[in-house]
Amino acid sequence: MRRALATAVREAVRAGRLAPGTQLPSSRQLAADLGLARNTVADAYADLVAEGWLTAHRGSGTRVADRITPRPILARPTVEPSGTPCYDLIPGNPDLTAFPRTAWLKATRRALAAAPDDALGYGDPRGRPELRAALADHLARARGVYVSPEHILICAGVSHGLQILSRVLAGRGAGNVAVEAYGLRSYSRLLGAAGLQTLLLPLDTHGIDPVPPDGTDAVLLTPAHQFPVGTVLQRDRRMAVVDWARRTGGLVLEDDYDGEFRFDRQPVGALQGLAPECVVYLGTASNTLAPGLRLAWMALPPTLAAEAIAAKGQVDSCEVFGQLTMAEFITSGAYSGHIRAARRRYRDRRDALVAALAQHAPKVRVIGAAAGLHTVLGLLPGTEQQVLQSATRQGLRVAGLSRYRNEPTLNAMADALVVGYGVPSDAAWPQALSALVRALS
């Protein structure tokens, strides 16, 4: 009652029903009026005096404090209708309807039961040891990554990892980072915000030329599946950039965002495995499970580990149950099983896309390896905008390749669409594909 009365008076003051300076009834009188114990009213008054809502002076009794400014009662924000069209083909999300909720909950139950109490405290800035150990094994098996758990750093996404690395580079006095001619502009912006200058790695008929000019401090690459063009870094270029790194002391940042998804052969192992001393491997659960988990990981060269840990901060910034659940999910084999199922799902979608285009839009070239959650469709020169418009008319959200060009003037590829086939649900995919074919034919 004391609390309810205090809340009622506070709200009355806030709403302006009790104006500043207003004299309140004495606690005895109000108690009588409300049929309350006098102490209850006196205590409620005392609470509000301590908080500054009321003033109490001997003689003048209890008044509403002068400096209170009345405010409207807050209304819930109205949810603005989402203006998204029916089918989203922008790359960046996996099929979120296929998230393994049951298996994830099971892993959470196990992880919660097994977690030591101190796991709930401020954690090791590198992340939970259970997860780092599980990842070291998984990455060695699945991606040929060569790292020991103490050199793995858990982060809340690849962007978070790049933020940490750009702080490390800036701390080392590094001035520039080379990025691929096509890629996520948000990454270039992020590096720029850290005070690093970004150079561009040109794209030629064999894909990206990964070797930057000597004197470049680091190079950010997507070797397994160039984003978004889709080429795979060739053997000689893999060796060439490793040679560059060893010769100049430069750092290679390997963004392995979708390396698990190769459909025509075994995935090409990570570049990191060839030269763990000069390659930082970045992996993520955003494409294999869901971005909402905010789980990514870096395999660091031992010489970089201490600086990266310091740059991340003193406490682990990643939620602990998600990390423990992921560790359980990996060690139980559920993660590999989920990836196998996802690989089949996305391979079938890509096959259906290729077949439909061959039949209905034979002029459209499918560019890039049979891999990942997106593909690039080469268009006739000068038609990108027009195709985008007809795609919009078909109710599609889809991006043109030009959106991912890091330097609009540099070696522009022919017009093309970047089609993410990961996002639609299994149920929606056939209609999305038909809409795309209509837009292209």
Added chain:
Amino acid sequence: MRRALATAVREAVRAGRLAPGTQLPSSRQLAADLGLARNTVADAYADLVAEGWLTAHRGSGTRVADRITPRPILARPTVEPSGTPCYDLIPGNPDLTAFPRTAWLKATRRALAAAPDDALGYGDPRGRPELRAALADHLARARGVYVSPEHILICAGVSHGLQILSRVLAGRGAGNVAVEAYGLRSYSRLLGAAGLQTLLLPLDTHGIDPVPPDGTDAVLLTPAHQFPVGTVLQRDRRMAVVDWARRTGGLVLEDDYDGEFRFDRQPVGALQGLAPECVVYLGTASNTLAPGLRLAWMALPPTLAAEAIAAKGQVDSCEVFGQLTMAEFITSGAYSGHIRAARRRYRDRRDALVAALAQHAPKVRVIGAAAGLHTVLGLLPGTEQQVLQSATRQGLRVAGLSRYRNEPTLNAMADALVVGYGVPSDAAWPQALSALVRALS
């Protein structure tokens, strides 16, 4: 088999058993030796060539690439024995053995079942709307906070929130922030790292004087329970700092780290409720539940919201299931119930501490309000170091007040211990208390 063979060869090269330049048997020959299909061997060779481990040249056959440097097989890191004494009385953690695992798992199950698919994608940088709506209600009821959900920002801890706010302040050209004479030095370091100069708010017999010199851009306060001294900001000083903020346009950062835990009366409501337009309220689940959740929240003045959201970054950096679980935990009433139980637990511990000291160490003064997860014990002048040493001999980890003095030379209080009674388990607490009493008497 193909993958297993590739892995075996890769490991042999890595371990140096196959030296650079070594000629490998032809796929036909190796297939015969191993009783495999020739294609399996050829494919495995092809994988390793594509990754750069092997080279294949017409005529010279398949060889180990020249530039490979062998490395030792990685050993698991050995866990270093933790050298912590038996009882931890450093404030900063609640009793982690009392984390409501069963109720939390139940809330996770409900949250996972109810979550819309798109909740698993890249989220609103402010955090999940379910959690922001639940917090707006909870904070209004429990702390008198006046905020609408769209002005709440979820962050991964109060430090994360302060990082965001310091970026906002720096972005506004702010130069300095006033901090309390006693507090967490990590916060002052954090503000300094953002390029802000820190002024000190003096401590007098009534507690902290919260009004900084005009021209100060912001002031960081712990009004409900000064950390670590334990005083409660008095009514007139609450109004004075609000007046300062309104007069000068300065910002008040209210760190309400343990405002839920008041034992002798209703908690004093948040300062933010008095002046939502110039106070940023910071709350956290670290003391009510566990730091490992990495869940904290800011109630922002509407005029600050856009800048703070931009400073946090484009995607929500906080794991989604933890946010959805917390929302379910709050709306189901489990959170309030857990806080009530925790309040009883910590009140009983504090009462036992006060009683034991009165009986066995009457010279020790208990300083500060009956609140929170720690208290300050005033010692005879010049005895702090000596008491700390005898505490260590008793197997206690405990801090002296001097550890929290932001400016060693400024208005030093008498020697004192800061005793966190939150950390030990219910089972360990009686022994921890006896050890403390022995150290003090």
